[in-house]
Amino acid sequence: MRREMATLPRVYVTRQIPPEGLKILHESGQVQIELWDSDDAPVPRKELLQKVKGVDALLCVLTEKIDAELLNAAGPNLKVLSTMSVGFDHLSLEELKKSVKMLICVGIRVGYTPDVLTDSVAELTVALLLTTSRRLIEATHEAKIGGWGTWRTLWLCGYELANSTVGILGLGRIGVAIAERLAPFKVKKFIYTDVAPRPELASLINAEYVSFDELAKQSDFLTVCCALTPETKEICNKDLFSKMKNTSVFINTSRGGVVNQEDLYEALSTGQIAAAGLDVTVPEPLPTSHPLFTLKNCVILPHIASASYSTRNAMSALAANNLLLGLRGEPMIKELKL
Numbered sequence: 001m002r003r004e005m006a007t008l009p010r011v012y013v014t015r016q017i018p019p020e021g022l023k024i025l026h027e028s029g030q031v032q033i034e035l036w037d038s039d040d041a042p043v044p045r046k047e048l049l050q051k052v053k054g055v056d057a058l059l060c061v062l063t064e065k066i067d068a069e070l071l072n073a074a075g076p077n078l079k080v081l082s083t084m085s086v087g088f089d090h091l092s093l094e095e096l097k098k099s100v101k102m103l104i105c106v107g108i109r110v111g112y113t114p115d116v117l118t119d120s121v122a123e124l125t126v127a128l129l130l131t132t133s134r135r136l137i138e139a140t141h142e143a144k145i146g147g148w149g150t151w152r153t154l155w156l157c158g159y160e161l162a163n164s165t166v167g168i169l170g171l172g173r174i175g176v177a178i179a180e181r182l183a184p185f186k187v188k189k190f191i192y193t194d195v196a197p198r199p200e201l202a203s204l205i206n207a208e209y210v211s212f213d214e215l216a217k218q219s220d221f222l223t224v225c226c227a228l229t230p231e232t233k234e235i236c237n238k239d240l241f242s243k244m245k246n247t248s249v250f251i252n253t254s255r256g257g258v259v260n261q262e263d264l265y266e267a268l269s270t271g272q273i274a275a276a277g278l279d280v281t282v283p284e285p286l287p288t289s290h291p292l293f294t295l296k297n298c299v300i301l302p303h304i305a306s307a308s309y310s311t312r313n314a315m316s317a318l319a320a321n322n323l324l325l326g327l328r329g330e331p332m333i334k335e336l337k338l
């Protein structure tokens, strides 16, 4: 039997999320929903702090910083936080853990959306890698502006995957999915590094565990797949780039914060490495005046790795289901262990 609307748990949704998730929330009859009804701009922080007062659950996206200030503004009713993302570097896990210990709340449970976006992110990573290594953006530009003269022997040459070594920094579901897609391009060898060897995952793609230094030295293509944590912050810096071959291509579809962008600019502009493809930067959006935009050998996308209709709807549905299950005190489909 449906409860009176006014007695239902209150949920604040920080974005007009794709329809499948909203439908699940509305049709559950389990919650009263308030929504920042836009997808064009994030809810202003001041408004967010107002809106979360007294809510039972919050459904957010990666543009919302969930920190002590927000948790205090929400107050003791907040039981569930559901983020429509696989990344959770926008959530202050320390503050969430504290809230559990201090019993400010009964213990906030946190849902996130891994797995459903793996295919989409892997597909986009391959597209970005090929676009960068085969210089597709430069090539279409040249064709359009009249730079296409006679057929030339070395004009717009790039680097091919056949016989190459592909390095994966941080081997998880996404790294495996990328390697599975790259293997048919006749990659010679997959190598990876992580905090420790991950033999079960590595065996799926026949990848060899190497040190961080060896990853830098051996990779013809180095793709970053690790989460952003205090340990991985700016892990891709001068030290890494200086060990890479000057024919190597660097790809990042994880988080901009794992890269020191000044060092990357230096490596690209001096020819220390051949090219970079980035789907993520710091900040986002990257200002159009940023020096990286001046480089022909740097392809920058606006954080679209999971942007397919089916994946974004699946993320939205998973975030909604995590939230409802959390409010019912049941196990979430995908829950972060705090």
Ligand code: DGY
Binding pocket: 062, 084, 085, 086, 087, 088, 117, 254, 305, 306
């Ligand atoms: C995530 O989910 O963390 C991606 O970066 C956006 O889909």
